[in-house]
Amino acid sequence: xxxxxxxxxxxxxxxxxxxxxxxxxxxxxxxxxxxxxxxxxxxxxxxxxxxxxxxxxxxxxxxxxxxxxxxxxxxxxxxxxxxxxxxxxxxxxxxxxxxxxxxxxxxxxxxxxxxxxxxxxxxxxxxxxxxxxxxxxxxxxxxxxxxxxxxxxxxxxxxxxxxxxxxxxxxxxxxxxxxxxxxxxxxxxxxxxxxxxxxxxxxxxxxxxxxxxxxxxxxxxxxxxxxxxxxxxxxxxxxxxxxxxxxxxxxxxxxxxxxxxxxxxxxxxxxxxxxxxxxxxxxxxxxxxxxxxxxxxxxxxxxxxxxxxxxxxxxxxxxxxxxxxxxxxxxxxxxxxxxxxxxxxxxxxxxxxxxxxxxxxxxxxxxxxxxxxxxxxxxxxxxxxxxxxxxxxxxxxx
Amino acid sequence: xxxxxxxxxxxxxxxxxxxxxxxxxxxxxxxxxxxxxxxxxxxxxxxxxxxxxxxxxxxxxxxxxxxxxxxxxxxxxxxxxxxxxxxxxxxxxxxxxxxxxxxxxxxxxxxxxxxxxxxxxxxxxxxxxxxxxxxxxxxxxxxxxxxxxxxxxxxxxxxxxxxxxxxxxxxxxxxxxxxxxxxxxxxxxxxxxxxxxxxxxxxxxxxxxxxxxxxxxxxxxxxxxxxxxxxxxxxxxxxxxxxxxxxxxxxxxxxxxxxxxx
Numbered sequence: 209x210x211x212x213x214x215x216x217x218x219x220x221x222x223x224x225x226x227x228x229x230x231x232x233x234x235x236x237x238x239x240x241x242x243x244x245x246x247x248x249x250x251x252x253x254x255x256x257x258x259x260x261x262x263x264x265x266x267x268x269x270x271x272x273x274x275x276x277x278x279x280x281x282x283x284x285x286x287x288x289x290x291x292x293x294x295x296x297x298x299x300x301x302x303x304x305x306x307x308x309x310x311x312x313x314x315x316x317x318x319x320x321x322x323x324x325x326x327x328x329x330x331x332x333x334x335x336x337x338x339x340x341x342x343x344x345x346x347x348x349x350x351x352x353x354x355x356x357x358x359x360x361x362x363x364x365x366x367x368x369x370x371x372x373x374x375x376x377x378x379x380x381x382x383x384x385x386x387x388x389x390x391x392x393x394x395x396x397x398x399x400x401x402x403x404x405x406x407x408x409x410x411x412x413x414x415x416x417x418x419x420x421x422x423x424x425x426x427x428x429x430x431x432x433x434x435x436x437x438x439x440x441x442x443x444x445x446x447x448x449x450x451x452x453x454x455x456x457x458x459x460x461x462x463x464x465x466x467x468x469x470x471x472x473x474x475x476x477x478x479x480x481x482x483x484x485x486x487x488x489x490x491x492x493x494x495x496x497x498x499x500x501x502x503x504x505x506x507x508x509x510x511x512x513x514x515x516x517x518x519x520x521x522x523x524x525x526x527x528x529x530x531x532x533x534x535x536x537x538x539x540x541x542x543x544x545x546x547x548x549x550x551x552x553x554x555x556x557x558x559x560x561x562x563x564x565x566x567x568x569x570x571x572x573x574x575x576x577x578x579x580x581x582x583x584x585x586x587x588x589x590x591x592x593x594x595x596x597x598x599x600x601x602x603x604x605x606x
Numbered sequence: 607x608x609x610x611x612x613x614x615x616x617x618x619x620x621x622x623x624x625x626x627x628x629x630x631x632x633x634x635x636x637x638x639x640x641x642x643x644x645x646x647x648x649x650x651x652x653x654x655x656x657x658x659x660x661x662x663x664x665x666x667x668x669x670x671x672x673x674x675x676x677x678x679x680x681x682x683x684x685x686x687x688x689x690x691x692x693x694x695x696x697x698x699x700x701x702x703x704x705x706x707x708x709x710x711x712x713x714x715x716x717x718x719x720x721x722x723x724x725x726x727x728x729x730x731x732x733x734x735x736x737x738x739x740x741x742x743x744x745x746x747x748x749x750x751x752x753x754x755x756x757x758x759x760x761x762x763x764x765x766x767x768x769x770x771x772x773x774x775x776x777x778x779x780x781x782x783x784x785x786x787x788x789x790x791x792x793x794x795x796x797x798x799x800x801x802x803x804x805x806x807x808x809x810x811x812x813x814x815x816x817x818x819x820x821x822x823x824x825x826x827x828x829x830x831x832x833x834x835x836x837x838x839x840x841x842x843x844x845x846x847x848x849x850x851x852x853x854x855x856x857x858x859x860x861x862x863x864x865x866x867x868x
Binding site: 218234235238239241242245246249276277278279282290291292296 | 636676679680683792795796797798799801802805
């Protein structure tokens with residue numbers, strides 16, 4: 209036993225009371241700081257306005273800034289990608305989502321869904337053609353799996369690809385596709401006589417159209433669309449040669465979910481800090497509301513949930529970097545951290561009172577964003593049943 | 607070909623609580639997050655712009671404890687080519703004169719230095735004396751408080767801006783010492799590729815003895831000035847309320863002018 213007097217140690221940092229920062233390496237902190245510095249200049253001052261307007265007006269410029277930093281496809285190797293660790297990718301997602309979930313969605317869809325699909329399952333030609341430009345943010349990708357009638361059960365997807373000579377003809381519709389309204393390329397999953405296959409569809413291919421989905425009250429700083437494929441003719445070289453069956457798209461979703469495990473904590477951190485600051489400044493009954501037990505209970509509970517979620521994220525990140533992360537373990541992280549983050553944001557909303565519903569503060573924006581995050585990339589219910597199956601051996605969703 | 611040395615310093619983050627140690631009233635470096643001083647990021651940015659426009663190499667030079675390597679890495683990840691780090695327990699508590707002597711000795715060891723760029727004052731000590739003392743020790747012209755810098759061949763031109771004197775235009779022959787203000791530029795942020803590349807860049811670590819500086823010239827005991835007493839800053843006073851009876855704008859302008867903000 210050492211004889212250090214614990215009271216002589218520096219007092220805990222109120223924004224990191226458990227000292228979680230010590231879990232990170234110097235490189236990881238440098239990556240985090242670079243992302244934060246970039247966002248503070250390019251996004252943070254404008255993001256509430258983007259949310260209110262329902263669009264990022266200069267999204268292509270922003271994508272290039274993200275590309276220059278190295279965020280897009282940052283955990284992939286080669287083809288202009290930065291080749292960073294999974295934990296570093298997670299930390300980047302956390303910083304980005306601390307600004308806005310919509311922005312993190314842009315990065316997730318680009319790097320973990322569209323780029324990963326090509327990087328993992330594509331031909332050498334497809335990789336050479338798309339990945340360097342996508343890493344640089346010059347081309348933007350989207351990912352079409354979900355359909356109007358097909359969500360949690362992707363095996364039931366209806367979009368079809370049939371042979372015509374050596375070409376493929378695609379017909380169908382894809383729904384709730386992030387990035388679609390400004391994408392240059394779509395990864396589209398379709399049913400063939402040979403099972404589910406993926407296709408690289410350049411925007412502008414005849415018969416391919418995008419309709420923007422309006423009237424969202426969540427992820428408003430992110431563009432969402434419907435893909436319409438009407439007799440879209442593609443050469444055989446457009447098919448992802450290595451992906452057969454649902455394993456293809458599910459492997460991509462697994463990558464994106466890993467980013468969400470971290471990202472959701474970013475939204476939570478922003479709301480927790482907003483609530484902590486507000487509770488120290490807002491005076492009622494001649495005292496800051498942070499001096500009242502009910503408020504302290506709320507803040508302490510939020511802080512505990514954040515700390516536990518962060519420990520889980522770091523643990524899963526280390527497992528992924530060691531090549532030991534199972535998809536069920538990603539489900540555990542996504543289930544816990546999005547749920548915890550949403551609770552933190554809702555509690556923060558109550559601490560801010562009426563100001564909690566105003567876009568002048570970040571809280572309601574993050575809270576509403578997380579309603580989407582709770583559902584996309586595997587619903588709360590599906591991840592619950594994935595864990596349920598691990599625990600009991602019984603599959604309860606089929 | 608312009609070879610540039612940028613002076614960088616690790617300082618406590620301005621967002622964290624900063625204090626002096628109870629024992630000797632030097633900066634308590636353990637109590638706060640340490641970062642590369644923002645004014646140094648601007649100095650690095652300016653050096654990179656000059657070398658990118660022509661040719662040359664940027665060397666960052668830091669005097670500070672071992673943990674200052676983090677600040678050096680940040681400068682290298684922005685794009686500086688190599689670094690010299692003078693780290694020696696004997697330097698603890700050194701004043702500006704001793705610090706400048708050590709920096710001068712480290713610079714004399716380098717080949718063909720054309721330009722030295724520093725921030726005009728650090729955000730911790732804030733004496734603002736090092737650039738001028740260094741120029742004197744090296745026998746170089748000093749162009750301080752630069753808000754813009756142009757290098758053409760062997761000539762450097764600087765717009766010097768201070769609160770009291772306005773803007774003056776300076777010109778000198780290289781080699782020279784320049785200090786920059788926060789108006790000089792907007793520093794770049796490091797890219798991931800820059801962060802990875804920085805790990806492979808050479809950092810030379812030197813002691814006072816390596817530089818041939820006598821230990822009796824540095825450190826707290828040999829400083830020309832000493833802090834005898836320190837007290838925390840008094841809490842901020844309540845703001846001033848201005849009633850607007852048609853002349854509110856004028857009153858605000860007068861207030862800002864009195865604070866030398868406009």
